[in-house]
Amino acid sequence: MKTFLLCQFLFALGALSASANFPADISKRFKEMNSVKVEMRQEKFVSLLEEKIVADILLVADSKGRIRWQTGKIPQSIAILSEGKLSRFELANGKYAEIKSRADSAILPILKKITQMALCDFSGCKNNFDMTFKNGVVTLVPKSENLICAISKIEITLNSNSTAPSKIRIDAPDGDWTIYKIIKITEDPQDLEKAFDTKNPEAFGKKSAWSRR
Amino acid sequence: MRKFAAMFIFALLGLAQLYAIESPFRGKSYSQRGILSFGGESLPISAHVKFFPDNSTALQMETAGLAIAKLKLDSRGDALLCFAPPPLGESFAKKYVLPVFKAILLFDASYSRAYFDSKWQITSIITPRFKINFKDYPTGGKPPRLPRILEAEGRDFRLSLELVNAK
Numbered sequence: 001m002k003t004f005l006l007c008q009f010l011f012a013l014g015a016l017s018a019s020a021n022f023p024a025d026i027s028k029r030f031k032e033m034n035s036v037k038v039e040m041r042q043e044k045f046v047s048l049l050e051e052k053i054v055a056d057i058l059l060v061a062d063s064k065g066r067i068r069w070q071t072g073k074i075p076q077s078i079a080i081l082s083e084g085k086l087s088r089f090e091l092a093n094g095k096y097a098e099i100k101s102r103a104d105s106a107i108l109p110i111l112k113k114i115t116q117m118a119l120c121d122f123s124g125c126k127n128n129f130d131m132t133f134k135n136g137v138v139t140l141v142p143k144s145e146n147l148i149c150a151i152s153k154i155e156i157t158l159n160s161n162s163t164a165p166s167k168i169r170i171d172a173p174d175g176d177w178t179i180y181k182i183i184k185i186t187e188d189p190q191d192l193e194k195a196f197d198t199k200n201p202e203a204f205g206k207k208s209a210w211s212r213r
Numbered sequence: 214m215r216k217f218a219a220m221f222i223f224a225l226l227g228l229a230q231l232y233a234i235e236s237p238f239r240g241k242s243y244s245q246r247g248i249l250s251f252g253g254e255s256l257p258i259s260a261h262v263k264f265f266p267d268n269s270t271a272l273q274m275e276t277a278g279l280a281i282a283k284l285k286l287d288s289r290g291d292a293l294l295c296f297a298p299p300p301l302g303e304s305f306a307k308k309y310v311l312p313v314f315k316a317i318l319l320f321d322a323s324y325s326r327a328y329f330d331s332k333w334q335i336t337s338i339i340t341p342r343f344k345i346n347f348k349d350y351p352t353g354g355k356p357p358r359l360p361r362i363l364e365a366e367g368r369d370f371r372l373s374l375e376l377v378n379a380k
Contacts, residue, residue, distance in 0.1 A: 048271050048283050048294075049263040053244070076246055076377075077257050090248055090257040092373060093362070099248065099255050149299070150279065174280065174298070 035062035037189035039210055040180045042071075047175035057180065058209060060195040068195045073210055078201045087198040096202055129154075149173065184211050236319035236335065237347070237357040240264050245363065247374035249276075251309065256281070260374060269293065272314055282310040290320025313365050313372065316340055334358065343367030 040057040055076075060068040067081040078089045078096070086104050089096040128147060129140040138156040142148050152171045159166040159182075168180045189195070194204035242263045249256045256276045263271050268288035274281050281301050285294040297306035315323040316338055324338040330350075334357075337346045348362035359379050365372040 044278075046261060046273050046280075048273050048285065049261055051261075051263060053261060088257065090246070092248060092375065097248065099257050101255050102253075172280075174283075176280065178278065 033187050035188050035192050037186040039183040041183055042178060042180050044178045045176060060189065062192065066196045075202055080196055080198050080201060082196040082198060089201045236317060237359050239318050241379055243359065243379035244377040245374040246377055247372065249372050251370035270318065274310060282306045284311060284314055290315050290318065309370055316345055317363065
């Protein structure tokens with residue numbers, strides 16, 4: 001749940017355009033995109049282990065409301081929302097196994113909300129968070145009980161041009177935190193249809209989908 | 214009589230090996246990914262284990278980026294921490310995660326029988342509630358080698374994990 005909430009904040013910056021002094025260009029820019037691919041580097045600090053766990057994350061979203069969230073350059077796990085249906089896949093013994101879980105019914109409305117936000121409909125964000133913007137950092141503190149048990153705070157740092165987020169940090173109540181560093185945002189990525197192909201989920205998102213670093 | 218004596222000696226040697234065998238995972242830090250199935254539910258999970266200088270071992274198990282179980286064992290395998298946040302809760306951690314983790318590390322009294330391959334690498338252990346298989350050991354590298362696949366199966370759960378990295 002926390003992972004997908006990241007998507008909300010990535011695209012929810014438009015919600016803050018209602019706040020004074022917030023760069024309106026960001027919401028306008030995302031609103032004009034038909035589809036977008038975001039490459040991220042995830043660093044998760046696990047307080048119990050006193051260590052960081054790193055992973056590569058690939059996020060793809062389009063104006064039809066489809067979303068792909070992938071972990072790993074060789075995808076370890078993939079979640080695809082397409083035509084209102086959530087499909088999740090996990091790499092096990094060299095094959096992708098589809099995972100069906102009762103938790104999907106809780107995840108699906110969250111992803112649908114993300115889709116709305118991806119289309120710049122940010123009405124839900126303001127209801128769930130207290131938001132402030134200062135020195136290029138957007139801070140969101142959850143208001144609802146459901147969110148408070150998983151998240152204590154979110155900080156979104158904008159890049160130097162204030163044209164896009166450069167970093168998103170999510171703090172959990174147990175002392176863990178996760179930072180998503182935005183590596184690259186690509187408008188209208190190639191092979192878009194493959195990103196949402198649930199019959200062949202691994203066809204998109206292998207090394208060629210990632211920019212060289 | 215001689216045959217009986219020989220069998221007795223081999224049995225003693227086998228028992229000595231059994232008590233001398235340590236889990237390949239003991240003393241290691243590593244990460245695994247896989248699937249946990251229980252109560253008609255399937256969860257993709259990741260398991261991160263760290264071995265500390267004081268010989269304690271900690272495990273954090275996660276699904277979709279959220280911690281579902283946190284354990285810490287001391288050098289004797291006693292639990293210093295055994296916690297699972299809602300909705301799964303502490304009973305989930307105590308019933309499933311703690312006994313399986315202790316068995317994987319082969320802490321005393323956590324298993325009743327163990328089986329080995331020709332290289333004396335552990336291949337499975339049996340406890341009253343579940344069985345654990347250690348599969349796909351690498352052929353190269355310094356011993357003890359870590360099996361790539363770990364499977365645990367009980368009456369009401371199934372866990373399958375694949376090694377991602379190890380230190």
